Amino acid sequence: MNEPPRRRRLKRRGPAEGAVTAFVSDEQAAVSIDVERWQRLALAVLADEGVEGEAELSVMFVDEETIGDLNLRFMETDGPTDVLSFPIDGEPNVPGRWPDAGGPGPDRIENDPEDLPLLLGDVVICPLVAERNAPTHAGSFSDEIALLVVHGILHLLGMDHAEEPERLEMQNRERELLDAHYGPLAADPWA
Numbered sequence: 019m020n021e022p023p024r025r026r027r028l029k030r031r032g033p034a035e036g037a038v039t040a041f042v043s044d045e046q047a048a049v050s051i052d053v054e055r056w057q058r059l060a061l062a063v064l065a066d067e068g069v070e071g072e073a074e075l076s077v078m079f080v081d082e083e084t085i086g087d088l089n090l091r092f093m094e095t096d097g098p099t100d101v102l103s104f105p106i107d108g109e110p111n112v113p114g115r116w117p118d119a120g121g122p123g124p125d126r127i128e129n130d131p132e133d134l135p136l137l138l139g140d141v142v143i144c145p146l147v148a149e150r151n152a153p154t155h156a157g158s159f160s161d162e163i164a165l166l167v168v169h170g171i172l173h174l175l176g177m178d179h180a181e182e183p184e185r186l187e188m189q190n191r192e193r194e195l196l197d198a199h200y201g202p203l204a205a206d207p208w209a
Contacts, residue, residue, distance in 0.1 A: 032069075032070070032071035032072035032073040032074075032134075032135045032136030033071050033072040033134070033135065033136075034070075034071045034072075035071075035072060036071055036072020036073075036135060037071075037072065038061060038064050038065070038069055038070065038071070038072075038073045038074075038075075039072075039073070039074050039075070040057050040060040040061050040064065040074075040075045040076070040077060041074065041075070041076040041077070042054075042056050042057040042060065042076070042077045042078075042079075043076070043077075043078050043079070044079045045078055045079060045080050045081070045084070046079055046080050046081040046084075046144075046145060046146075047081075048081060048145065048146050049145035049146060049149055049159075051079045051145060051163075053079075056077060056163065056164075056167050057077070059164060059167050059168070059199055059200060060075060060077055060141075060167055060171060062195075062198070062199040063167070063168055063171050063172075063195050063199065064138075064171065066195060066198065066199075067171070067172075067175050069136070069138070069175075071136065072135040072136065073135060073136035073137075073138060074135050074136070074137050074138065075138040075139065075140075075141070075171065075174065076139075076140045076141070077140075077141045077142075077143065077167060077170070078140060078141070078142050078143070079143050079144075079145050080142055080143070080144055081144065081146065082098040082144055082146050082147065083098075084142075084144075085098045085099060085102065085142060085143075085144040085147070086098040086099075088102055088142060089102060092104070098144055098146075098147050099144065099147060100143065100144055100147040100148050100151055100162075100166055101141065101142065101143050101144075101148075101166040101169060101170045102141075102142045102170075103139065103140070103141050103142075103170045103171075103173035103174050104139050104140045104141075104142070104174075105138065105139040105173070105174045105176075106137040106138065106139045138171075138174050138175070139174045141166075141167065141170030141171060141173075141174065142170075143163065143166050143167070143170065145159075145163065148162040148163055148166055149162070154205075155205065155207045156203045156204065156205055156207045157203055157204025157205030157207075158203075158204045161200075161203040161204050161205070162207075164196060164200045164203075165192065165196065165203065165207055168192050168195050168196055168200075169188075169192060172188055172191060172192065172195075177191065189208045192208075193208070
């Protein structure tokens, strides 16, 4: 692996008192997932993308039925896919409990949005779809998962590939981050 790539994105900062956290869960049983490995990759990507302070991201590995349902409900596309990203947009909710509208709790200042963690969103990955795609895409199962983790996080941070210039920028950043924190892929998924 090489030196970390230079930051190209604007810094995103949560409250300075906290740390960046990546919650990674394996909610499927079909394919073995090294949760700690993908958590380390996610944290490295977030650091290189300028995410600092108290910030949270979740990465979930799910079965085909779950991702197929999410794909239909949120993307209006039938069938399972390999990765979906769900950024958390908009203004933060007012601190407090719901539905009883109680206070924010003893460690939070009442109604202070600056004290809330930066919630980046969720990356949802289907290992079975990744396993099927890997031979003709990134080359190996691990390479495909690494690419999907990076790809999903970049979507949460605002990158997209709908237009050609955006696609090229996103692919270049994926290459840089994978080279720095994962290593070379067995195949070229961008070809």
